[in-house]
Amino acid sequence: MKFKALTAIAALMVAAPALTFADPDDDTLVIEGQEMVTKTDLPAHMEDANMDMIMSGWHFRSDETQALQMDDFDNPGMIFVDQALDNWESVEGSAGKSCASCHEGPESLAGVRATYPKWNEDAGEVRTIAMQVNSCRTENMGAEPYKYDSTQMAAMEALITLQSRGMPVDVAIDGPAAETWEKGQEIYYTRYGQLELSCASCHEENYGNMIRADHLSQGQINGFPTYRLKNAKLNTVHGRFKGCVRDTRAETFSPGSPEFVALELYVASRGNGLSVEGPSVRN
Amino acid sequence: MKLATLTLAATLVTGAAFAAEIAPSDVQFDEYGAVDQSLTGTPGNPEEGEKIMTNRGLGNCVACHEVSALDYAAFQGNVGPSLDGVADRWNEAELRGILVNAKKTYDGTVMPSYYRVDGFVRPGNAYTGKAADDSFGPLLTAQQVEDVVAFLGTLEYEE
Secondary structure, three states: OHHHHHHHHHHHHHHHHHHHOOOOOOOOOEEOOEEOOOEEOOOHHHOOOOOOOEEOHHHHOOHHHHHHOOOOOOOOHHHHHHHHHHHHHOOEOOOOEOHHHHHOOHHHHOOHHHHOOEEEOOOOEEEOHHHHHHHHHHHHOOOOOOOOOOHHHHHHHHHHHHOOOOOEOOOOOOHHHHHHHHHHHHHHOOOEOOOOEOHHHHHOOOOOOEEOOEEOOOOOOOOOOEEEOOOOEEEOHHHHHHHHHHOOOEOOOOOOOHHHHHHHHHHHHOOEOEEOOOOEEEO | OHHHHHHHHHHHHHHHHHOOOOOHHHOOOOOOOOOOOOOOOOOOOHHHHHHHHHOOOOOOHHHOOOOHHHOOOOOOOOOOOOOOOHHHHOOHHHHHHHHHHHHHOOOOOOOOOOOOOOOOEOEEOOOOOOEOOOOOOOOOOHHHHHHHHHHHOOOOOOO
16 A cells, blocks of 8 residues: 555656647757757748747756756767768778768868758769768769668768758758758658657647657657667758658658658758757657 | 348347447448447447546547546647537447547547548557558447446536
8 A cells, every 4th residue: 555655756757847838948058158049940841830939959958968968078970970080081982982081170061061962963862971971982983882871871871961061051941942842841740650650740839748758749850860768879850750650550661762862851941940959869 | 031040140149249340441420420229239338438538548538628537637629629528429339439430529529539440541559650551440449438438428417
């Protein structure tokens, strides 16, 4: 009897904070002295969405997790940036080149993360950073491509993303990118799987709410690649998409598939105006 | 005359053999989404229903709904409404209808259908991410739905 009462009290203590703090917080994200835009007005294309503002997923995490992203020495994602820097300078492939051979320092790619996925005129398609990295590797270096959502690719994306840290996300959705963007929008609102959940079911209609211990965010991707405490690795956008669709009890799509490229462009555009934060830290 | 007798006999035999279990595609809804007829003909067991409501591998109802009577189940969600006093708001047929296919009661609701097998987009094989195969079935069995209905029937506000 005593045990039951104690259990009940413990359950209340556990449950109460989760419910009290279910709403996103009002903290300010400053990384290495640089203040990030983590809340801002809806992009024009989202005026029909039932939302007041767009918000970084950082606001939905605990103070402890938030703090890990505010100092590069605490951010485990930065370890992968160092690894990618080694790869950046490593000669690979038949052409005897490294990334540095053409691009010099990674800082030459400042602004890239903010505008990708992006229409590539020569290729006649919308390309993600990962596609562009592999295009460089196979066509310019004569090297093997990285697996799309491999650790090496995630690390290289983190290095490239870091060069745009603090810049506003600004992906183009019009012109030649429009068709891909519309396809991505359609996927975003499609209720997949046996649970019949769309991206919007959780991340537009229910952000701020709890699904058991999971605090639903807006599903913004301005913090990717993301170091997750849950799996202790750097996670790519497509890796996260794959897991989300799988969790609707659906036949999911593959990282690098045309569906996920389109979805990435669309979801990125829902964050137009937020700061590039990657590599971020989430739970 | 002979035909009628045979039909009657066949109905009786079928009824006994299947205990009148209704297949997912044969469930009859009224215009408001309620399902009057028991899916199995066997009364639900509220104790089993309680287990289904809290088990992550079964109904996991508390993932989205708060239920004070189940406060031992930590981290109850708030995507759906609290189920406290739900038996005062809905009768048995209405609760059954919401469990089987809530979209018949609330158009566009995010609540999954717990006793339905068709009409899905890219249905998967559970949580593997792979396509559904021959083993695809409803999220809960007919009797599990009845068990949850029975448990929900106990959630009345105290007078």
